[in-house]
Amino acid sequence: MDKKHFPYKFVDFLISVHQITDKITKDVKPEGLTPVQFKILEYVAANSPTTLSQLSDCLHMPLPNTSRELKKLEEKKLCKKESGVEDRRKQYICLSENGEALMQEIFKKVESKFLDRLKDDSQKDLEEIDNALKLLYTKVFYSNHTT
Amino acid sequence: MDKKHFPYKFVDFLISVHQITDKITKDVKPEGLTPVQFKILEYVAANSPTTLSQLSDCLHMPLPNTSRELKKLEEKKLCKKESGVEDRRKQYICLSENGEALMQEIFKKVESKFLDRLKDDSQKDLEEIDNALKLLYTKVFYSNHTT
DNA sequence: TTATTTTGTTATCATTTGATAATTAAGAGG
DNA sequence: CCTCTTAATTATCAAATGATAACAAAATAA
Numbered sequence: 384m385d386k387k388h389f390p391y392k393f394v395d396f397l398i399s400v401h402q403i404t405d406k407i408t409k410d411v412k413p414e415g416l417t418p419v420q421f422k423i424l425e426y427v428a429a430n431s432p433t434t435l436s437q438l439s440d441c442l443h444m445p446l447p448n449t450s451r452e453l454k455k456l457e458e459k460k461l462c463k464k465e466s467g468v469e470d471r472r473k474q475y476i477c478l479s480e481n482g483e484a485l486m487q488e489i490f491k492k493v494e495s496k497f498l499d500r501l502k503d504d505s506q507k508d509l510e511e512i513d514n515a516l517k518l519l520y521t522k523v524f525y526s527n528h529t530t
Numbered sequence: 531m532d533k534k535h536f537p538y539k540f541v542d543f544l545i546s547v548h549q550i551t552d553k554i555t556k557d558v559k560p561e562g563l564t565p566v567q568f569k570i571l572e573y574v575a576a577n578s579p580t581t582l583s584q585l586s587d588c589l590h591m592p593l594p595n596t597s598r599e600l601k602k603l604e605e606k607k608l609c610k611k612e613s614g615v616e617d618r619r620k621q622y623i624c625l626s627e628n629g630e631a632l633m634q635e636i637f638k639k640v641e642s643k644f645l646d647r648l649k650d651d652s653q654k655d656l657e658e659i660d661n662a663l664k665l666l667y668t669k670v671f672y673s674n675h676t677t
Numbered sequence: 678t679t680a681t682t683t684t685g686t687t688a689t690c691a692t693t694t695g696a697t698a699a700t701t702a703a704g705a706g707g
Numbered sequence: 708c709c710t711c712t713t714a715a716t717t718a719t720c721a722a723a724t725g726a727t728a729a730c731a732a733a734a735t736a737a
Contacts, residue, residue: 399672516538516666523648
């Protein structure tokens, strides 16, 4: 297979995405949550239900710290923890009702800020963008839970 | 304009990109650099030359802290600082030779890890992906330096 | 049964990062 | 000249995060 390298660089793309996302999410982040706590909420929102170990693995933070931060999130009534039935060591983690509401509101704001950036684009442009998002999502930024 | 919302959600895309990128850059990050310091290097690599104020603005960190961390980066011989000629208050910041080399090596590794994910794709797929990256870059994740 | 592994908790300490005030130096404008 | 603003530095303290050890409880294997 002739794998000549891309004319376009992933790194450029990633840095750009990262910068814009940072800028947009900046004034959307709720008060009273530390960055790490927000990261956890984000992860749980996208991968619910999950376990402490999985959280710890995927967010690259030691289990004791994950446990500590999750405890705080429970105290803030944003997360729920529940022992598994088949394996009672495992703690299954979900967002609470409050947590769901919070994250949905935040996601909605982010979504609308991005759509604002596209307000001068034609319907055709929007469709192209939509297709590009889908394509990259399925072909590149898929997550293989096998590793 | 009929701005019906996208079938595909930006937030899903962003979270996915963020997770994959995190995973891929994790074992690429150099020893002896704190996360913030790496973030600074990344920014400088992409926006060189820049100033302390700009760094502070874009990375959402207070100027004194930016100054402190940059000083450490200078001590590690990864950044250079130079007073402006027209306005001698401004400090223009670039990567040093070492810094350039370090970041290029890291970017290269990230790049190749992404290409690894695509090793089973056809040439046609790769072209489509390349086009999608370009499209999103120019239409969505462009940075307007005007704000 | 006993030993071992997995999952998570609690406690503790070091490091990193955030936040703020005080200060210096240079430019802008009166 | 003097005042005001901007860019950056230094110092300091609080808060968040990282890292590690010791422990407990449930599953698994011997």
